[in-house]
Every structure is written in structure tokens, then in C-alpha cells.
Amino acid sequence: MTAENIGQNASLGMSGGSRVVPMQADPAASGRVDTWQEGEFTVVRGNARTAPGCHDNCGILMYIDKDGKLDHVEGDPEDPYNQGRLCLRCLTLPDVVYHEDRQLHPMKRDRADRGKDKWERITWEEAYEIIEREIRAVQEKYGSHAIQVFCGTGRDIVGYHPMLANILDTPNQGMGFLSGQGCYVPRMFCTTMKMGSLYTGDYSQNWIDRYDNPNWVRPDYVLVWGNNPVVANSDGTLGHWIVECMKRGTKLITIDPKLTWCAAHSEYWLQVRPGTDSALALALGHVIVKEDLYDHEFVECWTYGFDQYAENVEEWTPARVAGICDIDEDLIWAAACAIGNADGWALQWGVALDHTAEGFYSGASCYDLVALTGQFDKPGGMVCGMPAFGLPVTWIGSDTDWIPTKRDDHPHIHGDYPALKMIGMPSPDATLDALCGEYDYPVKACILQTNNCLSNMGAQPERIAEGLMNDDFNLVIDLWMTPTAMACADVFLPVTTFPERFGLTGHQPYRTGAINKAIERVGECRSDPQIVTELGRIFKGEDVFPWGEGDAWDEEGFYGYLLRNTGFTWDDLKARTWAYPEMKYYRYKTGEIRDDGQPGFNTPSGRYEFYSLILAQMGMRPLAFYEEPPESPVSRPDLAEEYPLVLTTGARQWGFFHSEGRQIPHLRAIHPEPEVTINPADAARYGISDGDWVRIENQYGSCVQKAKLDIRLKQGVVSADHGWWFPERGREDGFFGTFESNINNCVPMRPGSTGLGNSYKSVLCKIYKVER
Amino acid sequence: MKNAILVNYEYCTGCHTCEVACQKHLGLEPGKYGIKLTQIGPDQISERKWQYEFVPVPTDRCNLCAERAEAGKLPMCVQHCQAGCMELGPVAELAAKMGDGGKYALFA
Numbered sequence: 117m118t119a120e121n122i123g124q125n126a127s128l129g130m131s132g133g134s135r136v137v138p139m140q141a142d143p144a145a146s147g148r149v150d151t152w153q154e155g156e157f158t159v160v161r162g163n164a165r166t167a168p169g170c171h172d173n174c175g176i177l178m179y180i181d182k183d184g185k186l187d188h189v190e191g192d193p194e195d196p197y198n199q200g201r202l203c204l205r206c207l208t209l210p211d212v213v214y215h216e217d218r219q220l221h222p223m224k225r226d227r228a229d230r231g232k233d234k235w236e237r238i239t240w241e242e243a244y245e246i247i248e249r250e251i252r253a254v255q256e257k258y259g260s261h262a263i264q265v266f267c268g269t270g271r272d273i274v275g276y277h278p279m280l281a282n283i284l285d286t287p288n289q290g291m292g293f294l295s296g297q298g299c300y301v302p303r304m305f306c307t308t309m310k311m312g313s314l315y316t317g318d319y320s321q322n323w324i325d326r327y328d329n330p331n332w333v334r335p336d337y338v339l340v341w342g343n344n345p346v347v348a349n350s351d352g353t354l355g356h357w358i359v360e361c362m363k364r365g366t367k368l369i370t371i372d373p374k375l376t377w378c379a380a381h382s383e384y385w386l387q388v389r390p391g392t393d394s395a396l397a398l399a400l401g402h403v404i405v406k407e408d409l410y411d412h413e414f415v416e417c418w419t420y421g422f423d424q425y426a427e428n429v430e431e432w433t434p435a436r437v438a439g440i441c442d443i444d445e446d447l448i449w450a451a452a453c454a455i456g457n458a459d460g461w462a463l464q465w466g467v468a469l470d471h472t473a474e475g476f477y478s479g480a481s482c483y484d485l486v487a488l489t490g491q492f493d494k495p496g497g498m499v500c501g502m503p504a505f506g507l508p509v510t511w512i513g514s515d516t517d518w519i520p521t522k523r524d525d526h527p528h529i530h531g532d533y534p535a536l537k538m539i540g541m542p543s544p545d546a547t548l549d550a551l552c553g554e555y556d557y558p559v560k561a562c563i564l565q566t567n568n569c570l571s572n573m574g575a576q577p578e579r580i581a582e583g584l585m586n587d588d589f590n591l592v593i594d595l596w597m598t599p600t601a602m603a604c605a606d607v608f609l610p611v612t613t614f615p616e617r618f619g620l621t622g623h624q625p626y627r628t629g630a631i632n633k634a635i636e637r638v639g640e641c642r643s644d645p646q647i648v649t650e651l652g653r654i655f656k657g658e659d660v661f662p663w664g665e666g667d668a669w670d671e672e673g674f675y676g677y678l679l680r681n682t683g684f685t686w687d688d689l690k691a692r693t694w695a696y697p698e699m700k701y702y703r704y705k706t707g708e709i710r711d712d713g714q715p716g717f718n719t720p721s722g723r724y725e726f727y728s729l730i731l732a733q734m735g736m737r738p739l740a741f742y743e744e745p746p747e748s749p750v751s752r753p754d755l756a757e758e759y760p761l762v763l764t765t766g767a768r769q770w771g772f773f774h775s776e777g778r779q780i781p782h783l784r785a786i787h788p789e790p791e792v793t794i795n796p797a798d799a800a801r802y803g804i805s806d807g808d809w810v811r812i813e814n815q816y817g818s819c820v821q822k823a824k825l826d827i828r829l830k831q832g833v834v835s836a837d838h839g840w841w842f843p844e845r846g847r848e849d850g851f852f853g854t855f856e857s858n859i860n861n862c863v864p865m866r867p868g869s870t871g872l873g874n875s876y877k878s879v880l881c882k883i884y885k886v887e888r
Numbered sequence: 889m890k891n892a893i894l895v896n897y898e899y900c901t902g903c904h905t906c907e908v909a910c911q912k913h914l915g916l917e918p919g920k921y922g923i924k925l926t927q928i929g930p931d932q933i934s935e936r937k938w939q940y941e942f943v944p945v946p947t948d949r950c951n952l953c954a955e956r957a958e959a960g961k962l963p964m965c966v967q968h969c970q971a972g973c974m975e976l977g978p979v980a981e982l983a984a985k986m987g988d989g990g991k992y993a994l995f996a
């Protein structure tokens with residue numbers, strides 16, 4: 117891999133190759149059935165995977181009554197992934213499927229009536245006619261690159277959106293208005309530069325027999341960094357796998373400004389100031405080098421640039437970094453020695469690493485610790501997380517032989533940011549500027565599928581609303597009339613929930629599985645992938661998308677086609693419900709990581725690169741570094757006089773998945789109002805009592821939330837909820853009141869210097885009591 | 889012998905899944921519980937040691953999922969417990985598991 121040949125696929129560590137990977141032995145698979153009768157109910161076995169959304173795909177049993185209605189669900193005790201457990205969100209699935217607010221028919225609205233509740237029900241045919249007319253008009257007038265394909269996180273549309281971009285001949289596809297592509301992309305990109313692929317903690321999830329597998333050992337330590345894994349279940353990791361490891365002797369080290377459950381159950385808890393993670397990683401590296409705790413064999417045989425690394429961490433002494441992070445120096449020593457002396461330890465990192473302006477390098481500085489201690493591909497360490505069975509053909513849509521596309525005829529909207537130029541990803545920040553006429557690039561039609569950017573994810577949401585309400589055409593595809601749909605959609609298409617459809621769990625590294633249809637579609641809803649393929653027929657022709665449409669859509673034929681490189685068929689997969697690829701450790705030693713079959717890693721040197729040759733070649737900093745967030749009490753003492761508190765946002769809440777779940781009674785009851793957590797000492801200073809409504813304000817904007825006083829949070833920091841809207845309020849009532857409590861009002865749409873990373877967890881604010 | 893629920897609450901993360909699993913099973917509205925979480929702490933016991941824990945407590949609405957037991961299934965709350973920290977069994981058998989240094993609560 118060189119700087120010239122990095123495509124989006126390789127750059128995200130997702131290539132996975134087209135090699136046919138054998139399945140792992142699954143003795144129970146031959147007798148497994150996917151449907152049976154249990155008393156009055158028909159039971160359908162499947163995988164939970166969106167909508168509603170989550171990053172996981174737990175094994176689920178769906179109980180269907182004699183009228184064909186989904187009565188209730190349970191976890192599948194035979195499924196190795198979740199071992200019978202479903203969390204509260206999936207347990208309320210029938211309440212989502214049959215919710216009175218669900219949108220069941222395509223609708224249109226006059227462009228002049230954007231923002232108003234003036235919808236008209238239409239047929240799918242009419243909806244597609246309008247979409248074709250409007251999209252073609254934009255293509256002709258401005259070029260195909262003026263079309264933006266936006267998704268959110270969680271729903272499996274992430275796998276099909278690159279396909280949609282190919283269909284519409286646009287290079288601009290990604291997370292709509294997530295500043296700095298700041299969720300996983302910064303971490304993935306930097307680690308890909310340094311080692312060519314992505315690794316996750318080894319909690320036995322790659323083995324069918326899980327914790328009993330004789331090759332697996334539990335990690336000595338899990339380093340929980342900027343992540344609340346038991347709540348977040350981020351990136352395909354069920355957080356409670358870590359709890360299972362704890363029962364087997366794993367200890368935790370947690371790095372978090374808040375005493376999370378994991379922090380309270382940790383051997384060491386480092387209560388850092390938000391945004392200082394890279395400094396801490398450099399100091400941990402400093403100790404490991406100084407104390408000679410690094411893995412000499414791994415470092416000598418499999419890494420590049422150790423001398424520069426050692427020199428680079430020299431100045432980041434624990435004494436200095438303790439001051440930067442506002443923690444005790446001896447905790448840095450203790451944590452470094454713990455991972456330095458461990459046989460196996462796993463890095464459980466979270467989005468906090470991406471949520472600081474130079475977050476691009478935070479992930480890299482953490483990965484250097486993994487390399488330093490030789491944890492890659494090691495039992496109880498870190499395991500290779502490439503998509504199972506080479507499925508990126510569905511995940512990334514990279515098979516352009518299948519869908520002829522002109523997507524790369526025009527440069528994408530990279531905003532001149534070097535990292536984004538390199539990986540072919542659009543800059544959400546530049547996209548917003550362009551949408552508002554402040555950057556020279558046409559952004560004229562937006563397709564927002566599973567994307568509620570006005571409530572969630574989009575920084576400076578009122579500016580986004582203004583931009584979206586003034587472009588030429590918007591298509592929103594969702595379950596609900598969301599604030600985003602209400603504000604800007606010209607056409608709305610309703611999607612199915614997962615019990616109403618077949619599908620692939622797709623992109624997860626540990627396994628793949630079948631989403632199994634259990635009930636007939638509610639109303640006229642169609643699945644996300646069906647809508648994508650139907651747009652494919654319109655724009656690329658029926659010979660490219662030969663699976664039909666409407667009720668005649670050959671759903672199972674389509675998924676069979678997506679499995680064409682895996683060595684198994686859709687029928688096989690559906691019957692077995694899940695398939696695990698063969699699992700091996702130490703693949704870098706046997707040549708199973710690199711595309712050319714040579715031992716080592718997918719980098720120019722073939723080694724893990726402490727010093728990244730590609731970054732150096734691109735003129736970016738080749739070694740990890742730390743820089744203060746642009747707005748911190750240290751970098752901006754002047755600003756801190758008016759806004760003395762550090763604002764961190766987006767902590768995950770039980771029961772919700774970002775902006776989802778607010779209309780589900782049993783979930784909402786657990787967390788009924790938007791909350792901002794503040795240490796009682798800070799609250800006393802500002803005359804705030806528990807349960808007061810407060811305004812959170814800074815130079816970017818403000819919002820109101822309810823104060824929750826809690827000694828778990830670091831003094832000087834407030835932690836505010838994200839994703840709020842109030843489905844119980846009116847459609848025209850501020851789009852379900854979504855701007856009132858939207859903490860993104862206080863966050864700038866501004867990435868780090870490379871275009872990646874943002875400031876969602878590291879700006880300044882003040883808070884004061886308000887009457888409500 | 890009478891069945892009971894044992895909670896190894898050292899591992900309970902406070903995820904509310906047991907509450908919702910039971911509400912859905914018994915058909916309870918939000919606010920009514922067959923099992924309800926209680927919280928201990930957050931309390932700083934010493935410089936480096938905190939207690940921040942949860943214990944789910946069955947209510948008088950709990951019937952130990954009698955019909956599920958007959959069908960050979962675990963109680964809804966026990967099966968779905970995200971931490972796998974609940975167990976149903978005869979009182980004496982469960983009591984015998986306590987005393988190994990872990991943190992337990994037995995509801996009989």
C-alpha cells in the first residue's frame with residue numbers, strides 16, 4: 117500500500133480481500149431450524165439488525181401469533197453472540213413495529229411547504245417518479261456530485277450506501293453532518309495508516325464455543341478508554357462480554373472523566389480532563405519504554421520506527437502529563453506497569469478519542485501502546501477485525517464491475533483537508549459550508565436515510581436546517597416523521613423494521629448472519645436495501661438490478677447475490693442463522709493479513725509503523741502527538757473566564773440509541789428528560805439544585821436540559837445528553853422541539869487540521885438556572 | 889423446595905433490562921415493576937475505592953416466571969440479564985453458592 121493507491125476500502129482497514137474463508141466448525145448447525153411451533157406461537161429465529169438500530173446483531177427469537185402478528189421476542193439461548201440475552205431495546209421491539217407514529221406510506225410535500233405539516237400520501241410509483249425527476253434535474257444542472265448520500269449510524273444501510281452513491285454517480289456519501297467524520301473514522305484511518313487493518317479486544321467473540329474455547333485466554337486487563345462499553349455496545353462489541361471476562365479474572369483500567377460502572381469496578385481509574393487522551397497515551401508509552409516493559413521480540417521483528425517513537429515519548433513524562441490530564445502521576449505509572457506486565461490486554465476504546473480536534477491522532481497514540489506490548493493477534497489481546505467472509509462487497513460497494521458508475525469523475529467534497537482527500541471521504545464540515553453557500557461546491561440534493569441530523573450528530577443544527585430547507589431536493593427515508601424529515605423532506609419513504617424483512621447482518625468481523633423475516637410488512641413499508649436497489653433500477657437499469665421491485669422484489673435472490681464470494685448460499689445462511697469464519701491467532705506471522713500473502717502487516721514497510729511512512733509522504737505528522745483542544749481552560753484562558761466549564765456531550769443512555777427510542781414508553785420512562793450532569797461542588801457555585809432546568813451556553817449557542825447532580829463527574833466538567841427530540845410534541849412545534857434541548861447548538865461544525873476529529877467532547881460553556 | 893432468585897450484584901451494571909424484560913412478560917405499564925433496580929452509592933469508600941452498584945429486587949408481582957419454568961425456560965429477567973448475574977434455583981442450593989467472597993443477594 118502506498119499513498120497513491122489508497123482507496124477508500126484499504127484506507128479503512130476493511131479490504132478483507134476476496135479470499136474464500138472457510139467456516140468455523142459449528143456442530144449444532146446441521147440440526148438448527150429457523151422456524152418452529154411453540155404452543156400457540158410460531159417462532160422465527162433470526163438476527164436483530166435494524167431498524168430499530170444498534171451496532172450489534174443479537175440472536176433473536178420472534179414469537180408470531182396465529183394472526184401473523186409479532187407478539188413478543190426473546191433472546192436466542194443457542195446463539196453464541198448474545199447467549200440468550202436481549203437488552204431492553206430489542207425487548208420492546210413489538211412496540212416499535214406497531215407504534216401509532218410509524219409512517220406507513222410514501223408521502224410528498226410541496227417544496228414551498230418545507231417545515232409545514234402539509235403531507236400528501238402518494239404511491240411508491242409516484243414517489244419514484246418525483247425522485248427520478250428531481251435527481252436527474254440536479255444531475256443535469258449541477259452534475260451528479262451535487263447529490264449527497266447521507267446515512268446515520270447503526271442501521272445496516274451503512275453497507276448499502278456506497279452502492280447508492282455508485283448508482284447516483286456521486287462521490288459524496290457518508291455521515292451527514294457529523295463534524296470531522298468523528299465517529300470511528302479518525303481512529304480507523306490512523307490505525308490503517310500505521311498497520312493496515314483494524315483490531316478489536318479479544319473477548320472470545322470470534323469463537324463459536326466462546327469462553328470455553330481452549331485457544332482463548334481472558335485478557336489480564338481491559339483498558340477502557342473514553343468508552344462506556346456496557347451502555348454503548350459500540351462498533352459491534354457487546355459491552356457485557358467484558359463483564360463475562362471480569363468474572364473469569366480480567367481486571368479493568370478505565371480512563372474517563374466520569375465514574376462509569378466500569379470505572380467503579382476498575383483497579384485503576386484515571387479521571388482525565390476531556391480531550392487530553394493523546395497526552396496520556398504518550399505518557400503511558402514513556403513509562404513502558406523507560407521501564408523496559410515493551411515486547412522486544414515484537415518490536416524488533418514486526419514494527420518500524422521504534423527509535424523515533426522512543427524519542428517522541430521522551431518529553432511526555434508522567435509528571436508533566438499528570439498536570440495536563442489533571443490526574444495523579446502515580447496512577448500513570450501504575451496503569452503503564454499493569455499493561456506493560458500483562459500477558460494479554462485489550463484496548464476498549466470509544467468515540468471520545470475522536471471527539472477532540474486532533475482526535476485523528478488519539479487512536480494512533482493508543483494503538484502504539486498495543487504494538488509496544490505486542491498484543492496484536494494474541495489470545496486475550498487484540499484480534500483482527502476485518503469483515504467476515506470478505507463481505508465488504510456489500511459493505512463498501514467496491515465492486516464497480518457490477519454497478520458501472522461515474523462517481524469518481526468529479527472530486528468529492530473534501531474541503532482541502534489532507535486526510536479526507538486521501539481516503540476519498542467527503543468533509544461534513546465543508547458540505548455544510550457548501551450547502552449554506554459559503555464554500556464553492558454544489559450541494560443541491562440530499563438523500564437522508566436513517567439520518568436524523570437535526571436532532572443528533574449534526575453540530576450547529578439550526579444552520580443545517582436552514583441549509584437543508586433551501587436546497588433543490590431532499591429525500592428522507594425513515595421509520596418515523598423525524599424532526600429532520602419534518603424540516604426538509606420533499607419526499608418521505610417509509611422503511612420496514614427488521615422482523616418484516618430478510619437481510620444480512622453484513623459487516624461485522626466476528627461472523628455474518630441472516631436477518632430473518634417473521635411477519636408481513638406493516639403498511640406499505642419497504643426495507644432500506646430494497647429502496648436502494650429500486651433506485652438502482654431507475655438509474656442504472658433493470659439488467660444491473662434484476663431482482664424486480666415492489667411486492668415482486670426477489671429479496672432472497674438479492675442477498676444470495678451479495679454472498680457470491682463467500683462460498684455459501686443464502687439458503688445455507690438462513691437455515692444456520694449465523695456463520696463464523698475460521699479463527700486463528702498470529703495471522704501476521706503466516707501471511708494471512710497482507711494482500712500479497714507475505715508475513716507482516718498491510719503497510720509500506722510490512723510492519724506496524726510507529727512512524728507512518730504514508731503520513732510522512734503525505735506531509736502529515738508521522739508520529740502521534742498531543743495538542744490542547746482549541747477551546748480548553750489551558751488553550752483559551754480568556755474564553756474560560758466567561759465559560760469556565762468543560763462541556764462533554766453524547767454519553768450513551770440505557771434504552772436509547774442516539775435519537776431513537778424517545779417514543780417507546782418503557783424506554784422513555786427510564787430517562788424521561790434531557791439531562792446535564794454536573795458535580796455538586798460546581799452546581800453549588802452556580803446555585804443549581806438537582807432537577808433544576810438549566811441553560812447550557814457558549815459562544816456557539818445554547819440549549820436547556822435538566823440538571824443532574826452527581827459526584828461521579830469530574831469537577832469543572834459538565835456532561836450533556838445528545839439526540840433529544842420530543843415525539844409527543846407537535847410536528848410544527850419547533851420540529852418536535854428538537855432545537856430546545858439540542859446540545860449540538862453548543863458545538864462547532866469544525867474538524868481538526870486533517871479534516872478528521874471534532875469538538876463534541878471538548879468545548880467550554882457556562883450553565884445557569886432557568887424557569888420552565 | 890421453594891425456588892428463589894440469587895443476584896451476584898458485583899456484576900450487575902444497572903442496565904434496566906431485567907425490569908423491562910419482566911414488564912413485557914407480565915404486561916406491566918412503565919412505573920409498575922415485577923423487579924426493580926436499587927442503587928448503592930456512588931460512594932467513595934477510600935482514596936481509590938468506590939462503591940457504585942445496583943441490586944435488582946423482585947416485587948410482590950413476581951411469580952418467578954412459573955409458566956416458563958414449567959416449559960423448561962429460564963425466567964425472563966434471568967435469561968436476559970445482560971451481565972448474566974441472576975440465577976433461579978432452590979433456596980438451599982443458591983444459598984450454598986454464597987460465601988465465596990462475592991457479593992450476593994438472595995430473594996426468597
Ligand code: SF4
Binds near residue numbers: 164174198204207349
Ligand atoms: S444490543 Fe440490544 S438493541 Fe442491540 S441487537 Fe442486541 S438486544 Fe438488540
Ligand code: SF4
Binds near residue numbers: 914965
Ligand atoms: S422471575 Fe419472572 S416475574 Fe419474577 S421478576 Fe423475573 S421476569 Fe419478573
Ligand code: SF4
Binds near residue numbers: 901972
Ligand atoms: S439485567 Fe442484570 S445487569 Fe441488567 S440491571 Fe438487571 S440484574 Fe443488573
